[in-house]
Amino acid sequence: MRRRKSITITLFVFVLAYVLAIHPVPVAQALExxxxKIGVAVCITGHGANVGKREAIGAQAAVDVINAQGGVxxxxxxxxxxxxxxxxxxxVNAVRKLAGDHKVLGIVGPHYSSVGETTFPLGNQLRIIQIAVAxxxxxxxxxxxxxxxxxxxxEDKIAGAVVREFKKRYGIQKVAIITDIKDAVSRSVGTKVLPPAFKGQGIEVMTGDKPVTYQTNDTQFRAQITKLKAMNPDGVGMGALGPDALNIITEARRQGMKQPFMSTAPIMEGEVPELGGKAVLGTFSGTIWHLSMVTPASKKFVEAYKNRAKTMYTSKYTETPDYYPVNAYDAVFMIVEGIKAMCVSNSAGDLQMDRDKLMYYMAALRDFNGVASRGFNCVGDGVKDVHVFEIKGGHWVPIKK
Incomplete structure (x- = not known):
């Protein structure tokens, strides 16, 4: 199976290189x-509604910036x-509507992997790009x-970077892992991502293949922390969302544990530093972008996002951006860059040709200069920098390398 997949990817890359080689360098032309039209397929309702709304705001913020400069x-x-x-x-219905009824050139989204498992095959059938943002x-x-x-x-790419810095800071030789077994991402981090990341750094995983477990939104962690404390690890890895991570660390401090904790991007959602106080100081995590980053591109994004959030899906859960709307924002700019570079005509009669041009462009994109995006690798996954953070002074603060 792996050999067949490798052959398929190699053949695709060869065909892509051939197509790009026989086409001349595009020259800018008037658009019809x-x-x-650009589509967005994200969760505006359901359990992921708040993050989906932030993603939609992020995409619209990019449109606002581009249109303010004259569009394309x-x-x-x-x-x-x-x-x-x-x-x-x-x-599936959303993608069909965007592709068939609205006739968009490309789609930003979806959010969840479980959703992508159904919409990605459909996108191949319809021959339209989807740029997932989470x-x-x-x-x-x-x-x-x-x-x-x-x-x-x-998450494995983020975990590797965080574990390296975690070990360097605290001299970690042995760890224990606690993980949520209900939330899909947290479970994956705790059972599939963190164990090999630790072992890859020569760190002993004391919990082996049986981490200490809990379920999302549990309110009591006394029994789990008692188990962790008895193991006496040098540090603790968590497969957790922000609110649960806060409760886990708080209970650990109540029971007298002084060891540092770490995880990946999901614990940076919420207000762990602000609510955790001294208990969470020194906790490590990592992500591709955070509000504390102050590059010119980041500042421009934050300003555009906050301006749009005043009138679109307004609520306390959409006021402040996280890295998901950054991905949506960058995705819109990627599509626009592809429209310009590939001489997309925007003519109704050229719709499929234009969609194919965007697919070829994304497949070869390696040097995009976005807020937190560099392009895609040979299998369509994002190329990004990982930033490692620690909690210090009530905030997530980037670790200087």
Whole structure:
């Protein structure tokens, strides 16, 4: 099976190189039509509604910036948003509507890997790109070449960077792992991502293949922390979302544990530093972007996001961006860059040709200069920098390397 997948990927790359080689370098041309249509398929309702709304705001913020500068060769962008409702079947309907009814050039989304497992094959059938903004299940884009792309990093890439810095700071030789067994991402981090990341750094995993477990939104962690304390590890790895991570560390300090804790991007959602106080100081995590980053591109994104959030899906859960809307923002700019570079005509009669041009462009994109995006690798996964953070002074602070 692996050999067959390798042959398929190699053949795709060869065909891509051949197609790009026989086409001359595109020259800018006038675009047809009154607007350029870009689709967004994210969860506006359902259990992922808040993050999906932030992603939609991020995409619209990019459209706002581009249109304020004259659109693309004078033609404005228009965003068409369809709700996946945090549900794979609803996501299929959303993609069909965007591709068939709205006739968009490309789609930003979906969010979840479980949704991508249904919409990516459909995108291949419809021959339209989808640029997922959060899906991090390893191998998903590779299994759905050539129209599936993911502008995100799989959690194993983030974990490796965090573990290296965690070991360097605290001299970690042995760890214990506690993980959620209900939330899919947390479970994957705790059972599939962290163990090899620790072992790869020569760190003993004391819990072996049986981590200490709990379920999302548990309110009591006394028994789990008692087990961890008895093991006496040098540090603790967590497969957790932010609220649960906060409760775990708080209970550990109550029981007298002084060891440091770490995890990956999901614990940076929420207000762990602000609510945890002294208990969470020194906790490590990592992500591709955080609000504390102050590059010019980041500042521009934050300003555009906050301006748009005043009038779109307004709530306390959408006021402040995290890295998901950054991925959506960058994805829109990627599509626009592809439109310009590949001489997309935006003519109704050239719709499929234009969609194919964007697919070829994304497949070869390695040097994009986004807020937190560099392009895609040979199997369609995002190329990004990992930033490691620690909690210091009530905030997530980047670790200087």
């Amino acid at each position: 039509g009154p607007e350029i 060769n004078g033609v404005p962008l228009k965003l068409y948003i369809e709700d996946t409702a945090s549900n794979p079947q609803e996501a 899906s991090s299940k390893p191998g998903l884009a590779a299994a759905n070449r050539p129209y599936a792309f993911r502008n995100t990093l799989t």
